[in-house]
Amino acid sequence: MRTGIATVCLSGTLKEKMQACAIAGFDGIEIFEQDLVTSALSPEAVRAMAADLGLGLDLYQPFRDFDSVPEDLLRENLRRAGAKFELMSRLGMDTILVCSNVATAEIDDDGLRAEQLGRLAQLAGEHGVKVAYEALAWGKYVNDYEHAHRLVETVDHPNLGTCLDSFHILSRDWDTAPIEKFNAEKIFFVQVADAPKLSMDVLSWSRHYRVFPGEGQFELDKFMGHVVRAGYAGPVSLEIFNDVFRQSDVERTAVDAMRSLIWLEEQSAKWLDAHDGGAAAGSGKVAGRRRYPMELATLPKVAEPAGFNFAEVKADDTAALEKLLGQLGFEFEGRHRTKDVQLWTMGHARVIINEQAPSHAEPAIAALGFDVDNPVIASARAQQLKAPVVPRKVQADEEVFQGIAAPDSTEIFLCQGSPDGTAAWTAEFGQAGEFGDGVSAPVGAGAVIDHVNLAQPWQHFDEAVLFYTSALALEPAPFAEVPSPTGLVRSQIMQTTDRAVRLVLNLAPLIQQEDAGQQDGGRKSYQEHIAFAVDDLVGLARNARDRGLEFLEIPANYYEDLAARFSLDPGFLATLKELNLLYDRDASGEFLHFYTATVGSVFFEMVERRGGYDGYGAPNAPVRHAVQYDHARRPPN
Numbered sequence: 319m320r321t322g323i324a325t326v327c328l329s330g331t332l333k334e335k336m337q338a339c340a341i342a343g344f345d346g347i348e349i350f351e352q353d354l355v356t357s358a359l360s361p362e363a364v365r366a367m368a369a370d371l372g373l374g375l376d377l378y379q380p381f382r383d384f385d386s387v388p389e390d391l392l393r394e395n396l397r398r399a400g401a402k403f404e405l406m407s408r409l410g411m412d413t414i415l416v417c418s419n420v421a422t423a424e425i426d427d428d429g430l431r432a433e434q435l436g437r438l439a440q441l442a443g444e445h446g447v448k449v450a451y452e453a454l455a456w457g458k459y460v461n462d463y464e465h466a467h468r469l470v471e472t473v474d475h476p477n478l479g480t481c482l483d484s485f486h487i488l489s490r491d492w493d494t495a496p497i498e499k500f501n502a503e504k505i506f507f508v509q510v511a512d513a514p515k516l517s518m519d520v521l522s523w524s525r526h527y528r529v530f531p532g533e534g535q536f537e538l539d540k541f542m543g544h545v546v547r548a549g550y551a552g553p554v555s556l557e558i559f560n561d562v563f564r565q566s567d568v569e570r571t572a573v574d575a576m577r578s579l580i581w582l583e584e585q586s587a588k589w590l591d592a593h594d595g596g597a598a599a600g601s602g603k604v605a606g607r608r609r610y611p612m613e614l615a616t617l618p619k620v621a622e623p624a625g626f627n628f629a630e631v632k633a634d635d636t637a638a639l640e641k642l643l644g645q646l647g648f649e650f651e652g653r654h655r656t657k658d659v660q661l662w663t664m665g666h667a668r669v670i671i672n673e674q675a676p677s678h679a680e681p682a683i684a685a686l687g688f689d690v691d692n693p694v695i696a697s698a699r700a701q702q703l704k705a706p707v708v709p710r711k712v713q714a715d716e717e718v719f720q721g722i723a724a725p726d727s728t729e730i731f732l733c734q735g736s737p738d739g740t741a742a743w744t745a746e747f748g749q750a751g752e753f754g755d756g757v758s759a760p761v762g763a764g765a766v767i768d769h770v771n772l773a774q775p776w777q778h779f780d781e782a783v784l785f786y787t788s789a790l791a792l793e794p795a796p797f798a799e800v801p802s803p804t805g806l807v808r809s810q811i812m813q814t815t816d817r818a819v820r821l822v823l824n825l826a827p828l829i830q831q832e833d834a835g836q837q838d839g840g841r842k843s844y845q846e847h848i849a850f851a852v853d854d855l856v857g858l859a860r861n862a863r864d865r866g867l868e869f870l871e872i873p874a875n876y877y878e879d880l881a882a883r884f885s886l887d888p889g890f891l892a893t894l895k896e897l898n899l900l901y902d903r904d905a906s907g908e909f910l911h912f913y914t915a916t917v918g919s920v921f922f923e924m925v926e927r928r929g930g931y932d933g934y935g936a937p938n939a940p941v942r943h944a945v946q947y948d949h950a951r952r953p954p955n
């Protein structure tokens with residue numbers, strides 16, 4: 319698959335954008351007119367630079383408001399087009415995108431439109447230029463890709479073809495199957511963009527909220543499957559208008575973009591494998607995909623992780639973390655033989671306390687280990703998806719971990735899972751014989767890591783969604799917004815189908831970040847937390863209280879509201895209140911949970927899931943945010 323990206327996706331000057339695209343490994347780019355007009359580089363210099371960088375200049379765009387106009391305006395439009403065709407010859411470019419008319423269309427007549435597009439194609443032919451006609455979703459008369467393509471077929475000129483842009487097609491919910499029947503020679507260009515499903519006017523949605531494939535909710539594998547089946551083999555190019563990407567680090571965004579195309583290529587191949595049929599199931603070969611002009615590369619296989627292997631936390635005050643875990647009922651299993659880290663366990667939940675204080679840019683949850691089938695394959699996949707590798711120093715007789723850095727700089731370790739949930743590396747902790755007696759306190763015997771909440775810097779949120787989807791095969795749920803005293807917290811659940819791994823990505827509200835910025839560079843005061851699931855939360859909470867645990871104190875108003883919402887047994891309600899427990903219930907079960915006070919910027923949650931409850935106590939999240947906000951502002955006593 320030939321990969322491309324429009325310069326409008328990125329921040330910086332044209333030169334910076336082109337350099338970043340080359341570094342990220344794109345085959346070609348679309349030059350957005352604005353980027354050229356505002357550039358200090360002459361067209362000849364751009365052409366030379368692209369050649370030096372090994373970048374194809376695949377598309378010049380956009381050319382607006384051409385068709386469906388009165389004759390005098392059409393002549394003016396042809397003159398304007400001629401000037402652009404000459405510019406393109408200086409750039410060494412041969413394809414221009416012409417969008418359906420939005421602003422100046424006056425005459426709704428397909429016959430006239432075809433005649434006008436024919437004249438444009440004729441002129442383009444004289445300049446050796448190809449015109450790719452795109453139906454904008456908000457075009458005045460032409461806003462449907464099949465309509466645009468019918469016009470192209472009617473004109474039937476070798477210099478006129480169709481540009482398919484997934485956004486304009488999927489935002490309008492048009493069926494994508496008819497693409498398969500298109501004559502591939504008449505598809506001149508394909509643009510891909512994803513987007514979250516939003517209900518707003520389509521122009522604003524398109525200009526501000528497009529995201530890279532895998533970061534939104536469009537069925538792009540299917541769209542691409544139809545494009546491939548049509549026989550198209552030209553560039554597949556990202557055209558993402560997004561307010562965040564346009565102000566983020568250009569090289570990093572270009573890599574995020576490239577990751578999305580590598581992933582989309584694999585997903586498209588998988589879609590075809592699944593839909594072309596006829597495969598000998600389990601033959602191990604790339605199943606039933608027929609051969610197509612577009613070759614699709616695949617990636618090392620990934621399976622959902624089987625569970626969390628460990629979580630590693632950092633705080634300035636290590637002693638406070640030790641105390642907290644001890645009060646919760648964790649057992650101290652010893653210090654590592656060679657590293658300044660401690661191991662604490664409850665049931666199958668393993669927490670490593672890293673004794674090094676976090677640097678200001680480091681997240682509180684420094685690392686997460688996941689149990690995977692094959693760490694080498696999983697790591698190869700992540701690296702092909704351009705995940706940065708994190709070196710993990712090991713002594714000769716220690717377990718080697720394959721590590722990659724997530725976009726928020728949490729280190730992700732791909733660990734060898736074991737059927738009984740144990741981990742060989744734990745033997746590296748403690749002196750011989752010192753390692754725990756193998757029996758946890760009964761109340762926590764079945765404990766596991768239930769979920770981990772990771773705070774995301776605002777500019778890396780979408781990137782993180784794609785990262786966990788593509789590298790770890792987690793499935794994103796539609797994002798939610800949780801009210802807090804500092805704004806709405808954007809919250810995105812990423813989980814495995816069996817829920818053995820659940821991550822919650824939270825976008826910390828801006829006010830909090832600005833405050834933090836003044837204090838310590840902006841990272842540390844994003845709170846993050848680990849939630850552990852146990853069988854008997856009330857028993858565990860009682861024990862923890864008796865050991866002096868500082869709970870997050872829940873206001874009495876909450877319990878009044880709870881009593882109003884659910885008719886709870888008064889004794890049960892009193893227990894919840896006494897122990898600062900939160901409660902939720904839905905058709906499939908019940909959820910009990912509590913939070914600890916925060917140490918540094920990390921805190922813990924203990925949960926009990928009853929029945930098939932599959933949520934996270936979302937109705938209680940605003941209470942937690944408000945109490946934590948209040949706590950953070952209280953003068954120390």
Ligand SMILES: O=C(O)c1ccc(O)c(O)c1
Nearest residue numbers: 380415417452483525557
């Ligand atoms: O928003 C626009 O105007 C616009 C311009 C060119 C495109 O290719 C496109 O998809 C949208």
Ligand SMILES: [Mg+2]
Nearest residue numbers: 452483509557
């Ligand atoms: Mg487009």
